Amino acid sequence: MHKAGTNDDISFGNTIALMLQQITFPSGTVNYYFDSKVELLWELFATRQVVLITDRNIASLFPALFRGRNTIVLQGGESCKDYSTIVSICNRLIEFEATRSTLLIGIGGGVITDITGFVASVYMRGVSFGFVPTSLLCMVDAAIGGKNGINLGLHKNMMGTISQPEFILYDMRFLKTLPDTEWSNGFAEIIKYGCIFDATMFEELRNSTLAVYKTDSIALKSIIDRCVQWKNTTVQTDEHEKGIRKLLNFGHTAGHAIETLYKIPHGSAVGIGMLIACDISTTVNGLNANTSWQLLLTLTQYNLPTQIPINVPSIMSILRSDKKRNKNTIDYIVLTAPGNATIKPLPFNVIENALNTYESNN
Numbered sequence: 001m002h003k004a005g006t007n008d009d010i011s012f013g014n015t016i017a018l019m020l021q022q023i024t025f026p027s028g029t030v031n032y033y034f035d036s037k038v039e040l041l042w043e044l045f046a047t048r049q050v051v052l053i054t055d056r057n058i059a060s061l062f063p064a065l066f067r068g069r070n071t072i073v074l075q076g077g078e079s080c081k082d083y084s085t086i087v088s089i090c091n092r093l094i095e096f097e098a099t100r101s102t103l104l105i106g107i108g109g110g111v112i113t114d115i116t117g118f119v120a121s122v123y124m125r126g127v128s129f130g131f132v133p134t135s136l137l138c139m140v141d142a143a144i145g146g147k148n149g150i151n152l153g154l155h156k157n158m159m160g161t162i163s164q165p166e167f168i169l170y171d172m173r174f175l176k177t178l179p180d181t182e183w184s185n186g187f188a189e190i191i192k193y194g195c196i197f198d199a200t201m202f203e204e205l206r207n208s209t210l211a212v213y214k215t216d217s218i219a220l221k222s223i224i225d226r227c228v229q230w231k232n233t234t235v236q237t238d239e240h241e242k243g244i245r246k247l248l249n250f251g252h253t254a255g256h257a258i259e260t261l262y263k264i265p266h267g268s269a270v271g272i273g274m275l276i277a278c279d280i281s282t283t284v285n286g287l288n289a290n291t292s293w294q295l296l297l298t299l300t301q302y303n304l305p306t307q308i309p310i311n312v313p314s315i316m317s318i319l320r321s322d323k324k325r326n327k328n329t330i331d332y333i334v335l336t337a338p339g340n341a342t343i344k345p346l347p348f349n350v351i352e353n354a355l356n357t358y359e360s361n362n
């Protein structure tokens with residue numbers, strides 16, 4: 001997998017081949033272990049104090065992984081991505097006598113990696129951390145790029161830091177237990193990369209289905225790899241989201257509000273957000289209307305919802321305090337064509353009109 005950055009193939013002991021690739025960002029270098037096995041952690045960090053952070057699902061599916069190790073098990077789910085969880089983790093770290101040299105490792109989906117990165121950035125003013133992403137969405141997106149956020153009431157990721165993990169380790173065996181809905185959620189972010197950066201990938205996704213990728217491990221690894229490369233390249237250029245990184249928010253502006261209000265999974269909400277963004281793109285950016293239709297069919301092929309009832313005033317009230325808003329506009333990611341996105345400051349009424357159209361079509 002993954003060809004960017006320096007590339008050292010190291011044989012690790014007799015059992016685990018270690019594929020280490022180092023990707024350098026302005027704020028630090030991340031060691032990527034692709035095609036790896038989670039057990040490698042115990043050998044890599046044998047001499048360091050490690051505290052694992054995970055959620056109840058992962059802890060109960062893989063008990064042997066955590067047995068005898070300092071582990072903090074969170075309830076899991078979006079609702080635990082809040083300040084009270086951070087405080088309780090810090091208290092547990094004090095109980096574990098964690099110091100500045102302790103390594104925190106988040107093993108889980110995007111909720112766990114976001115929380116682990118955030119807590120590691122603030123505990124004792126910052127300790128090292130690493131991730132083992134276990135959901136597809138986390139493998140292609142959430143674990144990558146150094147954004148570590150928690151929610152504040154109705155506002156998604158309103159508090160957070162940008163700091164890079166020391167490592168990200170990919171163990172594809174975790175996907176064997178991933179529920180179907182979470183596969184779909186992961187594909188929402190994969191479809192996003194196709195929409196904004198990669199017309200060829202968009203075509204490939206259009207011509208395939210979730211069932212195909214679930215059974216074809218080579219095709220799956222290849223598409224994960226391309227997403228990782230797109231995200232890393234983007235973040236290397238613009239770690240603090242002053243320009244091109246904003247493109248990764250395609251579908252996320254309305255998507256985040258929908259996720260928060262209707263308690264639907266992140267990926268599903270992003271899918272609907274992308275449909276709304278496509279409609280806006282047709283109105284303000286000359287996008288061929290056929291692209292919206294292609295996107296809708298593609299989302300359906302990956303078992304993602306395309307129609308949910310929404311309440312426009314509630315969504316608008318969240319958007320008016322979005323992180324990407326200016327005084328009377330909001331920076332919206334729109335498409336020019338599949339694989340080609342741009343940032344447009346849009347007046348709120350343009351977004352409201354698109355939401356009204358979506359609402360009336362449902």
Ligand SMILES: NC(=O)c1ccc[n+]([C@@H]2O[C@H](COP(=O)([O-])OP(=O)(O)OC[C@H]3O[C@@H](n4cnc5c(N)ncnc54)[C@H](O)[C@@H]3O)[C@@H](O)[C@H]2O)c1
Nearest residue numbers: 057109110111112134135137138141142147174177178266
């Ligand atoms: N930091 C970023 O750049 C970034 C980017 C995208 C998304 N995110 C965040 O990521 C979160 C969404 O991530 P997610 O979809 O992974 O959510 P999640 O962590 O809630 O995981 C989804 C569900 O899948 C379960 N799960 C995970 N791996 C599993 C496995 N191998 N087997 C069985 N069950 C498994 C989890 O227990 C959970 O119930 C959101 O909070 C979103 O804001 C962050």
